[in-house]
Amino acid sequence: xxxxxxxxxxxxxxxxxxxxxxxxxxxxxxxxxxxxxxxxxxxxxxxxxxxxxxxxxxxxxxxxxxxxxxxxxxxxxxxxxxxxxxxxxxxxxxxxxxxxxxxxxxxxxxxxxxxxxxxxxxxxxxxxxxxxxxxxxxxxxxxxxxxxxxxxxxxxxxxxxxxxxxxxxxxxxxxxxxxxxxxxxxxxxxxxxxxxxxxxxxxxxxxxxxxxxxxxxxxxxxxxxxxxxxxxxxxxxxxxxxxxxxxxxxxxxxxxxxxxxxxxxxxxxxxxxxxxxxxxxxxxxxxxxxxxxxxxxxxx
Amino acid sequence: xxxxxxxxxxxxxxxxxxxxxxxxxxxxxxxxxxxxxxxxxxxxxxxxxxxxxxxxxxxxxxxxxxxxxxxxxxxxxxxxxxxxxxxxxxxxxxxxxxxxxxxxxxxxxxxxxxxxxxxxxxxxxxxxxxxxxxxxxxxxxxxxxxxxxxxxxxxxxxxxxxxxxxxxxxxxxxxxxxxxxxxxxxxxxxxxxxxxxxxxxxxxxxxxxxxxxxxxxxxxxxxxxxxxxxxxxxxxxxxxxxxxxxxxxxxxxxxxxxxxxxxxxxxxxxxxxxxxxxxxxxxxxxxxxxxxxxxxxxxxxxxxxxxxxxxxxxxxxxxxxxxxxxxxxxxxxxxxxxxxxxxxxxxxxxxxxxxxxxxxxxxxxxxxxxxxxxxxxxxxxxxxxxxxxxxxxxxxxxxxxxxxxxxxxxxxxxxxxxxxxxxxxxxxxxxxxxxxxxxxxxxxxxxxx
Numbered sequence: 001x002x003x004x005x006x007x008x009x010x011x012x013x014x015x016x017x018x019x020x021x022x023x024x025x026x027x028x029x030x031x032x033x034x035x036x037x038x039x040x041x042x043x044x045x046x047x048x049x050x051x052x053x054x055x056x057x058x059x060x061x062x063x064x065x066x067x068x069x070x071x072x073x074x075x076x077x078x079x080x081x082x083x084x085x086x087x088x089x090x091x092x093x094x095x096x097x098x099x100x101x102x103x104x105x106x107x108x109x110x111x112x113x114x115x116x117x118x119x120x121x122x123x124x125x126x127x128x129x130x131x132x133x134x135x136x137x138x139x140x141x142x143x144x145x146x147x148x149x150x151x152x153x154x155x156x157x158x159x160x161x162x163x164x165x166x167x168x169x170x171x172x173x174x175x176x177x178x179x180x181x182x183x184x185x186x187x188x189x190x191x192x193x194x195x196x197x198x199x200x201x202x203x204x205x206x207x208x209x210x211x212x213x214x215x216x217x218x219x220x221x222x223x224x225x226x227x228x229x230x231x232x233x234x235x236x237x238x239x240x241x242x243x244x245x246x247x248x249x250x251x252x253x254x255x256x257x258x259x260x261x262x263x264x265x266x267x268x269x270x271x272x273x274x275x276x277x278x279x280x281x282x283x284x285x286x287x288x289x290x291x292x293x294x295x296x297x298x299x300x
Numbered sequence: 301x302x303x304x305x306x307x308x309x310x311x312x313x314x315x316x317x318x319x320x321x322x323x324x325x326x327x328x329x330x331x332x333x334x335x336x337x338x339x340x341x342x343x344x345x346x347x348x349x350x351x352x353x354x355x356x357x358x359x360x361x362x363x364x365x366x367x368x369x370x371x372x373x374x375x376x377x378x379x380x381x382x383x384x385x386x387x388x389x390x391x392x393x394x395x396x397x398x399x400x401x402x403x404x405x406x407x408x409x410x411x412x413x414x415x416x417x418x419x420x421x422x423x424x425x426x427x428x429x430x431x432x433x434x435x436x437x438x439x440x441x442x443x444x445x446x447x448x449x450x451x452x453x454x455x456x457x458x459x460x461x462x463x464x465x466x467x468x469x470x471x472x473x474x475x476x477x478x479x480x481x482x483x484x485x486x487x488x489x490x491x492x493x494x495x496x497x498x499x500x501x502x503x504x505x506x507x508x509x510x511x512x513x514x515x516x517x518x519x520x521x522x523x524x525x526x527x528x529x530x531x532x533x534x535x536x537x538x539x540x541x542x543x544x545x546x547x548x549x550x551x552x553x554x555x556x557x558x559x560x561x562x563x564x565x566x567x568x569x570x571x572x573x574x575x576x577x578x579x580x581x582x583x584x585x586x587x588x589x590x591x592x593x594x595x596x597x598x599x600x601x602x603x604x605x606x607x608x609x610x611x612x613x614x615x616x617x618x619x620x621x622x623x624x625x626x627x628x629x630x631x632x633x634x635x636x637x638x639x640x641x642x643x644x645x646x647x648x649x650x651x652x653x654x655x656x657x658x659x660x661x662x663x664x665x666x667x668x669x670x671x672x673x674x675x676x677x678x679x680x681x682x683x684x685x686x687x688x689x690x691x692x693x694x695x696x697x698x699x700x701x702x703x704x705x706x707x708x709x710x711x712x713x714x715x716x717x718x719x720x721x722x723x724x725x726x727x728x729x730x731x732x733x734x735x736x737x738x739x740x741x742x743x744x745x746x747x748x749x
Contacts, residue, residue, distance in 0.1 A: 009549040009578075017543045121566050123573075123599035130577065136549070137579045212542070214573055214599065215566045223540035258546050275537045275547045276509045 005135040006262075010255035012138055016146045018251025020204075020211050022244035023149035024224055025231040026156060027201030033238025034173055034193035035091055037098045041106020042228055043221025045075060045198055047113060049205020050216045058124050064141075068148055068206045075202025079195035091190055113218040123214035145211035152203055153244045156196070160240055169193060173238075230286045236296020245298050250282060257281035356400035359681065361386075361671060362407050362431030364421035364446060366438050369413025374660045375438045378461060380650055381661030382406055382435060384641035385668040388633045395672050397679050404672065411437055415445045422449040431455070432681045433671050435664065436475075440464035440512070447475045456674075456683050456690070460667035461660060463612075465515050468708045474683060476690055476709035478666045478702055480716050482512055483519030485610045486560050488716045489586045490520070492730040493558055494527050496741045500583060504533035504556035506547070506571070507588075508563025516588060520560055532556050537571075539563070544571060548578040562588035569599055576603045583742035584608060586718075597724055606743035608729070610716035612699075613659035615639065616727070617717050618734040619700050628696040628713075632669040635698045638662070666699035666714075700734075 024046060031039045039045075049071040056062040056070065082105065090098050131138040160166035171179040172189045180186050208224070209216060227250075235246035261274035261281075289297060363382065366375030386404045394401040407429050411417040418437050425431045426449075434450055436443040436459040443462030450457035451472045459467065459477045463485075468477060493500055503524050507517040514536065521531055533554040537547055548571075551559070559575070559582045562568040568590025575585070584606070590596050591609035621630040633641065642661055647653035670693065675681065678689035691706035694713065703713030718730035720739055729739035742748075 003550070003553045006546070006549050006553060010546045013543055013545045020542070120595065121569070122595075123569060125573075125599070125601060130579075137577060139577045212570070214570045217566070255546055262550065273509065273536050275535060275541070279538055 009136045014251035014255035016142050018248030019146035019149040022247025024204040025228045025243040028228045029243045031197035039102045041102040043225040044106040044109035045201040046205035046221035049202040050209035053206040053209040064210045071206040072199045072203040076195045076199035079198030083191040083194040122216045145207050234289050236299025239299050242298030254278045355403040358405045359402045360431045362425030363435035364411040364418045364437045366413040367410040371413045371438045377661040378664035380646045381664035382668045383645045385665035388641050418442050418445045422446045426453045458667040460663040468710045476704050477711040480714045482515040485516045486520040500557050501530050502532045502557045503529040504559045506561040507536050508567045509536040513563040544574045552580045557583045560586040565590045582746050604721050605745045606740050608720045611719050613662040614728050623733045624696040631695040632697045638698045662699045
């Protein structure tokens, strides 16, 4: 028999952590969806956001929530600059070139961070209380982080579906030449989209930092790069709401496989490692997705 | 089209190219020389002259140490610790073989924390420098690289920074260990709990999925069962887990009295933080590695209070000739002498007065002591006789007890000390004879409401 508190706790964690996965994946997905560039340097931008929150909160006492827009603004500026410095020439270039270019940018940022801030692992404590619910404790700072993630996804969704800018972006994605013919400044759309994608990624890093509050170091983004790729493939590369759905689905899948493996372990007395197996289970899900619905689960 | 002009041009190109190659080769050689031998050549030279009068000769100990690269801090401290003990021994009459006194000399090169460099350096030490005994490099990974080389040439190598049990399961004859292996990390912690609370029963073990932490966890389970603990939870988490809440909720439901586990720094901090978030209660929590770092308290604050951790050595531990246990012989410097020599070596020989003291230094020093004692017991520099002599050594040093398992070379004498965070400070609480303070148990932070 499975402990009901464990099930409830797993569901809550899946939802909360799923929102974080979602917003991180969104950052990756915007850049890919519009510019067709796979940002392999993704993790470095996540790390940047986490450091921004850490320093602003620890050194200046800024409320961690307010660091999210700061991170977004810094990421936006960085993405804009990156586009005109390098990626403008790489739109439509062979995939290997863009992979190498984003990889290089990522490594550069990570190493600069290591030199500037040292490889020390940092953390902070932002304690705003705990909610007790049927024997399960839900930490408010995690709820706040998940809600911020939802807000960012909603904002991006609004931007892409309800504004003239979004209309222009969609036109560019469908047919860049056609968009140019009707007078859309394609170059600018690319620049702003890149800025937006990096902005969301850095903001996502801040949200992740609020969620975890620990383990902030120059290479912290690396595992999230892999994670975001898996979720993006599940979502369908380029899909906005799909990123969120797939993130939450991934969170649930992790939780469910942990519960399932735990039950198998207890019932059969097998010597297996339930929590470690959840990752392999997640990649199995990815494989299934690619086999059955290669265009992604949430792509029209 | 071989025109004369073109031939002249290509000739010139060849000359220029040759010149460039020559300059590059000379520069590379110069860099290698400076990097490899520079350090000890400058600092050791004056002492060699002095030694000629007092000593009949010099015994060379070789070492590949990480003075740069990712293990630079640990490697440099190990070096300073080893040099401190070498100097102490030389100042106290050196090593005696057949009635003659010999001076110890440490020959070392920087392996840059690179496995390939380690292999090359160990070969060089054996073939060119002719050393008969080796200090292993720092870390289990690099020690595992050096071990087969030492074994192939039949040179005794003493591991001081490689806690892995696996190295000693390969059937190597010439590789021995002075630090406590991973499988015994929590033994002294369990002994302490048994003494404090004979009724404590329910033990949870949660560890990071890594070779080191798994060895610790399995060794802990085995020893705890012997002491009569009931293992109510035994699970691992992946190194890059984002949120440990589900697995900790499961742990909470198992209602343990004692929790032992962890892995490394990053996950250890997350583990403790989320244990508190989930509302876990325990009389005592013991975590690997992470609490030994000052940042542990800086990041966690009050919830770090009363967390215990096993440590190979702490500068505040009180091993002394007076509390030498029966069956053991005191050997080498006292802790005060070690610290004094260490600080002097760090400042004067290595030029790093603010190097800082940690267990890495003590491990390096302990390895030198073990070697010196073995040579004196063997009365020879023959590797086989040194290795045989090592089997019989039972010494008590500033680092604690030293004794190896004759079969595998694993350390079986040395015990981990148990340290605890008390009022924002790390204090040694176990073993009793060397403790600074009594352990706080059960933990008011983690047990009471």
